[in-house]
Amino acid sequence: RTAERYVGEITSDIRGLDIAKRNVATTIVALRRLQMLVSSVYQLEQLCADRNFRDAASALAAIEALLAFFAPHSAIHVVLQLRRHVVDLKQRLAGMAGGEFDRVIGGSKWSAKGTHLGDAALVIDALGADARTHLVDSYCTAQLRDYRRVFRAADEAGQLDNVPRRYAWFRRVLREFTDEHADAFLPAWH
Secondary structure, three states, rough: OOOHHHHHHHHHHHHHHHHHHHHHHHHHHHHHHHHHHHHHHHHHHHHHHOOOOOHHHHHHHHHHHHHHHHHHHHOOOOHHHHHHHHHHHHHHHHHHHHOOOOOOOOOOOOOOOOOOOOHHHHHHHOOHHHHHHHHHHHHHHHHHHHHHHOOOOOOOHEEEEEEEHHHHHHHHHHHHHHHHHHHHHHHOOO
């Protein structure tokens, strides 16, 4: 009987030690990920200052994964502060990448070759669907500006019998996109 009691106490102690070991291991993992998050946010800040869009996009993806890990702990002050800082950096990146596109797209004839638009597109993609939709809408509006001007319904060119002229215009725009603009956008955007 005494041996049973000792075995029960030892088993209970072992269970307690197992739970403590599991808690220590979980805490170590959380601290390592918090350290990774802090260093990644600092790195993103530096990449943002250097306008290094390609590396900023991959850093942003890593930060989002780390923030997802800390989602259950979002009430912790440090995590909340880091999340706010990331939101600020994302807004700054969106403005910089969008500004890069606006600066280049604003011209009448432009080419994506020799620009940072491909890297800026990676940042836009990492920022999410809203940023991507805004960019694509801006690009389409800029491309269709001439169409609206040339093919107004009130003008002769806007009449129904000028449909072949409209198709020729669209073919020219699509050819220009393929030859000059396609490198500015990610193929996954279609």
